[in-house]
Amino acid sequence: xxxxxxYTADEMMAVEAARRLRDGAVCFVGIGLPSLAANLARRTxxxxxxxxxxxxxxxxxPSMLPLSIGDGELxxxxxxxxxxxxxxxxWLQGGRxxxxxxxxxxxxxxxxLNSTVIGPYEAPAVRLPGGGGAPEIAxxxxxxxxxxxxxxxxxxxxxxxxxxxxxNVRVVVTDLGLLEPVDGELTLVAVHPGVSVEQVRAATGWDxxxxxxxxxxxxxxxxxxxxxxxxxxxxxx
Amino acid sequence: xxxxxxxxxxRELVRDGDVVALEGFTHLIPHAAGHxxxxxxxxxxxxxxxxxxxxYDQLIGMGCARKLVFSWGGNPGVGSLHRLRDAxxxxxxxxxxxxxxxxxxxxxxxxxxxxxxxxxxxxxxxxGDLPARTRVARIACPFTGEELAAVPAHRPDVGIVHAQQAxxxxxxxxxxxxxxxxxxxxxxxxxxxxxxxxxxxxxxRPGGVVLPAWVVDAVCLAPGGxxxxxxxGFYERDNDFYLAWDAISRDRDRFRAWMQRHVLDTADVAEYxxxxxxxxxxx
Numbered sequence: 047x048x049x050x051x052x053y054t055a056d057e058m059m060a061v062e063a064a065r066r067l068r069d070g071a072v073c074f075v076g077i078g079l080p081s082l083a084a085n086l087a088r089r090t091x092x093x094x095x096x097x098x099x100x101x102x103x104x105x106x107x108p109s110m111l112p113l114s115i116g117d118g119e120l121x122x123x124x125x126x127x128x129x130x131x132x133x134x135x136x137w138l139q140g141g142r143x144x145x146x147x148x149x150x151x152x153x154x155x156x157x158x159l160n161s162t163v164i165g166p167y168e169a170p171a172v173r174l175p176g177g178g179g180a181p182e183i184a185x186x187x188x189x190x191x192x193x194x195x196x197x198x199x200x201x202x203x204x205x206x207x208x209x210x211x212x213x214n215v216r217v218v219v220t221d222l223g224l225l226e227p228v229d230g231e232l233t234l235v236a237v238h239p240g241v242s243v244e245q246v247r248a249a250t251g252w253d254x255x256x257x258x259x260x261x262x263x264x265x266x267x268x269x270x271x272x273x274x275x276x277x278x279x280x281x282x283x
Numbered sequence: 284x285x286x287x288x289x290x291x292x293x294r295e296l297v298r299d300g301d302v303v304a305l306e307g308f309t310h311l312i313p314h315a316a317g318h319x320x321x322x323x324x325x326x327x328x329x330x331x332x333x334x335x336x337x338x339y340d341q342l343i344g345m346g347c348a349r350k351l352v353f354s355w356g357g358n359p360g361v362g363s364l365h366r367l368r369d370a371x372x373x374x375x376x377x378x379x380x381x382x383x384x385x386x387x388x389x390x391x392x393x394x395x396x397x398x399x400x401x402x403x404x405x406x407x408x409x410x411g412d413l414p415a416r417t418r419v420a421r422i423a424c425p426f427t428g429e430e431l432a433a434v435p436a437h438r439p440d441v442g443i444v445h446a447q448q449a450x451x452x453x454x455x456x457x458x459x460x461x462x463x464x465x466x467x468x469x470x471x472x473x474x475x476x477x478x479x480x481x482x483x484x485x486x487x488r489p490g491g492v493v494l495p496a497w498v499v500d501a502v503c504l505a506p507g508g509x510x511x512x513x514x515x516g517f518y519e520r521d522n523d524f525y526l527a528w529d530a531i532s533r534d535r536d537r538f539r540a541w542m543q544r545h546v547l548d549t550a551d552v553a554e555y556x557x558x559x560x561x562x563x564x565x566x
Contacts, residue, residue: 077360100386101308101460113522114359116309118515121459127490130308130333130463131390139387139406158411162383167416173371175363178334178355182387182407208411 053266055195055221057274058238060086061266063147063193063219072096073145074138074183079193080147081111082277083219089273098143100179102128111277134179138186146187148180148210152202153194155231155252157212159184160205167207177209184210196220196249203252222246224263228255236261284453284496289508289551292475292501293319297328300349301440304331304471305338307512308462309359309520313445314338315508315552316477321345322547331439333389333463334359337511337528340366341546343379344538350380352437354389361525365532375535384417388434393463395436396470408432442471445509446494447516449478450485453496458488459515465492468499477505479517505552 053061056079063083067073069092075084085108088095097106101116105125112120121127128137137143150159151174161180165171184190192215194200215232218225223237223246233255234246239262247254266274297303297320305313317338320328329350330339336358342348344366356367370379384392391403404422408414409432422433444464446457455476457464468474476499485493496502511524531541544562549555 101310102462103460112360113525114309114520116359116460116462117520118310118459118513121310121515127460129461129465129492130386131394131466134387134390135394135405162413167412170372173363173368175357176353176355176383177385177413179386181385181409181411181413182405185409186406209413211410 053271055238057266057271058263059083059193059219059221060274061270062224062238062263063191064090064270066191066217067092067095067145070094070096071144072098072142074098074100074143074147074179074187076147076149077112077114078149080149080191082274083193084147085111085277086270086274089277090270098137100130100133102130102133104128104137134182138179138182141186143187145189145191146183147191147193148183149193150180150209152200152205153192153218154202154205154212157190157192157215157218157227157232158205158208159192159210159212160207162207162209164206180210184212184214187214189216190214191216192218194218194220196222196246198249198251201250201252222249228257231255233257234260236263238263239265284499284502286449286451286453286481286502286504289315289319289477289503289505290323292503293323296473296475296500297325297441299325300327302329302331303441303443304437304439304467305443306332306462306464306467307445307509308334308460310460310462310512311445311457311464311509311514312336312338312512313443313477313508314510314512315505315555316443316445316475317342318546318552318555320347321542331437333386335367336364337525340364340528340532341542343367343370344376344532345542346376348379349377350382352382352384354384354386358525358528360522361529365529366538369535382417383413384434385413388417388419388432389437390463392434392437393466393470395434396438397466400436402433402435404431404433406431437470439467439471440473442467442474444468445477445505445514447479447514448485449476449481449502451481451483453499453502454485455494455496455499455502456485456488456491458491461490461492465494468494473500474498475501475503477503477508479506479508479514480504507556508552510556
């Protein structure tokens with residue numbers, strides 16, 4: 047879905063999430079868009095960004111995007127490889143991670159996330175993979191960044207299941223714009239170039255609050271796009 | 284400890300109704316051992332794993348499992364496990380009971396099991412709907428009063444892992460991403476380790492985990508036994524296979540035919556690889 051400006055909505059999401067990572071931040075990274083964003087940050091303004099994958103690799107510096115959190119290159123390039131119990135006990139619970147990226151199938155206006163089931167737990171319409179590291183990441187890091195494509199199915203007034211809490215969610219980066227908590231409720235603070243507020247409202251399953259100083263995000267720069275496209279997912283079709 | 288064929292280890296150490304943990308965190312997943320469990324048609328297993336992926340999808344789809352204890356069940360980087368979903372959503376081929384945790388909870392439960400403690404402690408399971416769906420209790424720290432979560436220890440009947448090397452006495456070494464394999468073996472009453480190679484002498488590796496022979500019941504030579512997962516230093520992850528599994532596993536008949544051809548109609552890991560190679564060559 048290329049836009050007029052010559053970049054895709056996913057690229058816009060990755061670029062905007064990457065911009066929010068400060069140099070030196072220690073980031074707990076999942077696969078997909080978060081991995082793309084964190085690796086982009088490391089290749090542009092934040093070379094000192096420390097990527098931590100829950101498989102146990104601390105300070106991984108992959109040359110290509112891994113398909114899974116346990117790809118061999120993550121271990122080969124890491125500062126340290128630790129066991130999974132150590133990762134969760136010493137590093138995450140120990141308070142050593144600044145930023146955690148989370149995705150989900152559903153989000154509510156408080157930033158609570160569902161990655162467990164669609165429909166009732168005992169008889170789900172869709173059984174999702176489950177919480178994995180999310181419940182403790184959500185409360186164990188200082189800042190949670192959520193990356194999620196905007197749709198009424200994903201942005202719901204009521205979650206089917208609360209997998210993780212939204213207490214530490216600082217930003218939700220979507221393909222349409224940015225939401226940040228204002229007085230405890232996610233509020234649209236920016237739209238991406240070419241996106242209207244009405245579009246965002248229509249893709250949100252609750253009556254979305256709009257910031258009075260709503261702004262437009264900067265489109266990706268040429269340098270950002272080049273760095274992003276140089277990152278190719280290993281094994282991707 | 285004995286160095287024995289994998290078929291013999293599974294026959295003697297895995298019993299119908301057992302709680303079995305085949306561990307591996309994307310790396311060193313014991314696929315060959317999982318396939319042998321399928322071949323021997325073990326039944327009513329409670330399968331334990333932090334990240335059940337393709338091999339658990341195969342065990343569940345072939346009707347080996349009664350219950351799954353887990354924290355994230357998916358095809359990493361690809362999507363859902365269709366056999367797991369079919370079992371949970373439609374009871375095919377049999378209903379599957381779920382005991383669902385978070386990663387931190389599973390890790391603490393394994394570590395407690397390895398230490399032979401009754402429970403693990405963590406700062407977790409706070410809020411949300413998961414605590415009501417899992418085995419967790421709130422406890423107070425006896426020294427500070429801080430409220431913490433207690434999870435009952437995992438104590439599987441059988442722990443199964445894959446490693447790079449064993450020596451001829453059965454001492455095992457694995458390296459790279461070491462996951463929760465050490466804890467899974469030490470927490471289990473019995474254990475099987477499949478290995479890429481058996482060497483005269485283990486050469487210490489950076490970050491290597493060594494399991495002394497006397498904590499392992501059976502060591503089995505199974506070169507390529509992690510495929511489509513990988514063995515650091517031996518072969519890479521077969522990412523194309525994980526992508527292909529999505530289509531193979533989506534359809535019940537296609538899944539069954541695949542399992543028949545590459546697992547049930549093969550005798551061991553060597554024949555499994557030959558079968559995959561023959562199929563690839565025919566395309």
